[in-house]
Amino acid sequence: KGTFPRKAPSALAAQWEQNAISSTNTTSSSTKKDIEELKNLMAKEREQVLGLPNSNDTFTTDVEEISILLHFLSTHLKGEKIPNKLPLSPDNPKIFSDLSDGIALCRFFNKMIPDMLDVRVITTKVNDKRDKIDNWNLCIQSGKAAGCRLNDVKPDALADGDPESLQKVIFQIAKVGLETDIKMCEDYLNQWIPGVDVDSIAVMNIDDIILKWVNGVVAKAGHSRVAKNLSKDFQDSFFYTVIFNEVLGVGLDLDLNELERAEMILMSCEELNRGPLITLPGIIDGVYWQNYMLLSSLLLTASDVNK
Numbered sequence: 001k002g003t004f005p006r007k008a009p010s011a012l013a014a015q016w017e018q019n020a021i022s023s024t025n026t027t028s029s030s031t032k033k034d035i036e037e038l039k040n041l042m043a044k045e046r047e048q049v050l051g052l053p054n055s056n057d058t059f060t061t062d063v064e065e066i067s068i069l070l071h072f073l074s075t076h077l078k079g080e081k082i083p084n085k086l087p088l089s090p091d092n093p094k095i096f097s098d099l100s101d102g103i104a105l106c107r108f109f110n111k112m113i114p115d116m117l118d119v120r121v122i123t124t125k126v127n128d129k130r131d132k133i134d135n136w137n138l139c140i141q142s143g144k145a146a147g148c149r150l151n152d153v154k155p156d157a158l159a160d161g162d163p164e165s166l167q168k169v170i171f172q173i174a175k176v177g178l179e180t181d182i183k184m185c186e187d188y189l190n191q192w193i194p195g196v197d198v199d200s201i202a203v204m205n206i207d208d209i210i211l212k213w214v215n216g217v218v219a220k221a222g223h224s225r226v227a228k229n230l231s232k233d234f235q236d237s238f239f240y241t242v243i244f245n246e247v248l249g250v251g252l253d254l255d256l257n258e259l260e261r262a263e264m265i266l267m268s269c270e271e272l273n274r275g276p277l278i279t280l281p282g283i284i285d286g287v288y289w290q291n292y293m294l295l296s297s298l299l300l301t302a303s304d305v306n307k
Contacts, residue, residue: 059167059289064279066090066163068293069170071275073108076177080107081124100161101126102135105169109139109146112177117142132159139169147179148172171289178296179206188303192216210295214239221246230295231286237261240283240294244268247302258284269294272301 059065067090074087082104088095099105106122121138123131136155143150150172157165182189183206186198193212201209207230214227221242227233234240236258244250244265252264262283269277274297282290 059164059171061163062279062281063090064276065282065290066095066167068276068278068290069167069174070095072174072293073104073170075275076111077104077108080104080111082107096163096166097161099166100159101132102139102158105166105173106135106139108170109142109173112173113142113146113180116146129159143169143172143176147176171293175206175289175292178292178300182206182209182296182299185300185303188306189213191306192220207292210292210299213299214243214295217246218242230291231288233286234291235284235286237265237283240265243298243302247298248305272297274301 070088070090077084077086077088083101084098084104088099092098103122103124103126106117106119110117110119117138123134126132126135133155136158140150140153140155148169150169153165153168158169183201183204186196186201189196189201189209193209193216196204210230211227218225218227218239223242225238227239238254238261241252241254241261241264244252245254248268248271250268250271252261252268254261256264262280265283266278266280277294277297278287278290281287
């Protein structure tokens with residue numbers, strides 16, 4: 001089977017590996033216990049460092065997580081008239097303040113979901129908070145009409161540059177845009193989801209489409225395991241390993257332990273040339289939005305390769 005050069009592991013990963021090496025003669029139940037301890041340790045570290053609860057729906061100020069959304073945003077803002085310098089960097093301490101005028105996000109929305117937002121009414125000369133809120137009202141209302149779940153996002157918080165609110169808007173716009181792209185791959189989806197046509201795909205829930213695709217790939221590979229959600233079921237990287245192997249011909253070792261598989265998935269993501277898509281904690285914690293970003297990219301890449 002193919003192998004990938006291993007990059008330097010995180011401090012937590014290194015600690016886990018050191019423990020694993022020192023106990024090579026332990027039973028499989030002991031190994032599972034080590035993995036559970038790692039998960040708990042990572043969750044506690046996230047709470048301590050970020051001061052936030054460990055939740056699948058929570059956006060944090062972790063630089064690696066922010067990088068995923070900012071890279072996606074920057075990629076789709078190329079050529080757009082915005083006041084921000086591209087690429088957007090998570091190392092910029094004022095990044096969310098810089099995005100608080102709403103101009104970039106309105107342009108991003110129009111790029112991902114065309115003809116739903118009237119770009120002529122974007123306030124491009126922002127003088128005060130009221131101008132910012134006008135832009136955010138435009139973005140939020142257009143987003144809701146397109147299917148973005150933004151009911152709990154407040155224009156006032158966005159105008160103040162609230163990191164969690166801004167990341168949620170970026171993800172929701174990206175999610176609907178990616179959904180549109182995926183649903184245009186009906187010929188490819190027909191290979192994995194029996195009995196679907198353009199009309200049925202159009203009304204299917206996007207999570208269901210992704211799960212049916214994943215399960216179709218896994219079944220064809222000879223495995224009986226079924227994914228039922230885009231969060232916890234992907235924590236052990238089993239499904240990712242099968243997808244990379246079967247659809248993209250990567251050749252990852254399914255016999256590796258959970259952490260080793262997760263690290264190999266991270267390295268394999270680089271081969272997609274779509275920028276950062278998921279983090280190690282994102283895999284192990286089963287973070288929904290990160291799994292959505294990676295699975296959508298995998299499906300679209302597989303569809304392109306299949307053409």
